[in-house]
Amino acid sequence: MLRALDLAEAAGAAGDVPVGAVVVDRAGQVLAEASNRRERDQDPTAHAEILALRQAGLVRRNWHLNDCTLYVTLEPCPMCAGAIGLARLGQLVYGADDLKAGAVRSVLNIPDGPASNHRLKVVSGILEQACREQLQTWFSHHR
DSSP: OOOHHHHHHHHHHHOOOOOOOEETTTTEEEEEEEEHHHHHTTTTTOHHHHHHHHHHHHHHTTOOOOTTTEEEOOOOOOOHHHHHTTOOEEEEEEEETTTTOOOTTTTSSTTTTTOOOOOEEEEOTTTTHHHHHHHHOOOHOOO
């Protein structure tokens, strides 16, 4: 999660909402990492989670990530929660809840919903205060 926070910091410095994501395999080896790039790429789908999942699939040469863990600083949105399910991710670990658009536990629960054909382990609140403060500080300066 510390690496995800560093990636989020870099995203914020580049003008994107500070969210970072890291995918690791069962052995703890980093397969992929990314930060939000919506502003830089002018791409509404360039969320940290989506970019990290894409990269991990390319590295593994397999879109099934069932033995991988995704660490992300903010609870995934509906798009990212859907992609996590489609990737058959084994575990999601996130920092801060997203009380406006969180789609894993806070507002919606896509992974456990009736449309989900995949269940995953979810761990929330890891370095929550640091993740939340990073976002709040960025938004106070940019909005």
